[in-house]
């Protein structure tokens with residue numbers, strides 16, 4: 001039996017959807033996409049909840065990029081709601097709590113130290129480093145002015161260290177000082193979280209954007225289809241439904257699962273999301289509020305800020321808890337834990353996959369890496385450029 005498809009794509013997230021479209025449209029190939037979930041879009045999937053609020057089921061996704069090829073490519077499948085993300089840190093303060101822009105900037109300085117001291121500190125910071133510059137706390141700590149050095153300690157303690165411990169489940173002594181030293185202070189009054197040229201949200205949501213991308217006569221999408229049930233890799237041969245398949249395969253799932261986790265599971269952090277709907281127009285002050293000093297959750301996102309949805313009298317928020325990933329049913333591996341031992345384990349799986357010609361690992365799971373959406377979109381386009389040369 002011959003397969004009716006030229007190419008097989010595993011996963012209908014950003015990586016898989018772009019490859020499927022490119023192979024079908026630019027390459028004239030017949031493409032089968034297997035997606036184990038009951039929807040397309042991968043972790044960028046969004047949908048309406050019971051209250052009618054557009055939510056992101058797998059964590060808040062804000063699109064931003066400086067890559068005009070990626071922006072123009074995605075713009076074929078959506079128009080954009082022009083959203084500029086802002087984040088504040090909510091921390092305990094004398095007589096209550098206060099909120100400061102994150103990344104810590106000249107406005108944060110004023111909230112914390114008051115206008116007088118902030119103005120004098122800002123003047124000295126700008127004289128030392130220049131305006132609109134991002135300076136790491138390591139650099140600030142090395143400055144001879146003790147007040148500038150003290151500012152670095154303030155940012156580390158109030159914005160960074162406890163938040164990072166919650167995110168990665170670490171104790172203070174496990175925090176890598178080299179990483180933490182890279183936290184920037186932004187010498188600017190620009191309170192946007194990203195400074196990219198293109199920023200926004202697909203106007204009807206991410207899911208319709210992905211649906212349009214996959215809507216092509218030469219693409220067949222099978223939902224609820226786990227590659228584990230259909231695909232076998234044995235002795236250098238790829239089998240689809242038990243029959244050898246010699247076309248291109250793009251695999252965007254977890255690489256350890258592909259080989260039955262035979263060398264052990266690749267470690268991840270996972271997230272637990274708690275959604276709450278409230279009978280108010282807006283529940284918090286900004287799209288995302290980080291709890292950098294206390295609370296068990298790391299942050300709360302309120303979707304209506306992100307999507308611009310106009311829906312009076314009701315809103316949905318999402319509290320985010322970071323947890324260890326055990327691989328148990330229903331848990332999603334979100335963040336690869338990058339270190340030497342884990343990279344070495346990944347390399348063993350990568351070497352196994354390399355034994356299969358025309359088999360490509362692509363995406364945050366298959367490459368055991370964190371990618372923003374624009375970065376994985378660029379990788380997918382580049383891989384297809386290569387394949388279609």
Ligand SMILES: Cc1cc2nc3c(=O)[nH]c(=O)nc-3n(C[C@H](O)[C@H](O)[C@H](O)COP(=O)(O)OP(=O)(O)OC[C@H]3O[C@@H](n4cnc5c(N)ncnc54)[C@H](O)[C@@H]3O)c2cc1C
Nearest residue numbers: 011013014015036042043059061062227253363364372373
């Ligand atoms: C909490 C969170 C917030 C984020 N926020 C942002 C943001 O604001 N901006 C941004 O640019 N990026 C953000 N990202 C990153 C973004 O999620 C990734 O860039 C994107 O998901 C990568 O796409 P992908 O196709 O590689 O993976 P995924 O989106 O994970 O897609 C992989 C797909 O493969 C499917 N699959 C896996 N295994 C199998 C199998 N065996 N058989 C069939 N199907 C399978 C999965 O079900 C999934 O649908 C965020 C990530 C997280 C975790």
